Amino acid sequence: MATNPKQIKEACKNTLIHFRGNCGMTQEQLAERSDITRQHISRLETAQKIPRVDTFVVLADGLGVPLPEFFAEFLAQYQQLQPASFNLKKVAQSGPVWKTDRPKQKKATKASSKAKHK
DSSP: OOOOHHHHHHHHHHHHHHHHHHHTOOHHHHHHHHTOOHHHHHHHHTTOOOOOHHHHHHHHHHHTOOHHHHHHHHHHHHHHTSOTTOOHHHHHHHOOOOGGGSOOOOOOOHHHHHHHHO
């Protein structure tokens, strides 16, 4: 199952808005507490950017939210954006898919490409 960057951005946006709203914190206050610019937080909350993992860490810290709780909310938000058939536990159990795990496509040889053109 491929990840969708738009859904990742939306889940991040929803997670930040959820926790910032619960804390009653402004973007400026969060920016000051997490040492990230207010503009960057605004871009995250409007689903314009995907944060790096280290950004998630400092945002969770700035919000005073334990990292596991922050990621649990992010995953819950992400799962809500998935089709009904999406099963996050099944995806997590299947492990990562690396380029080398994909079946290799056979390269066309000169003989097989000539046969196709006849």
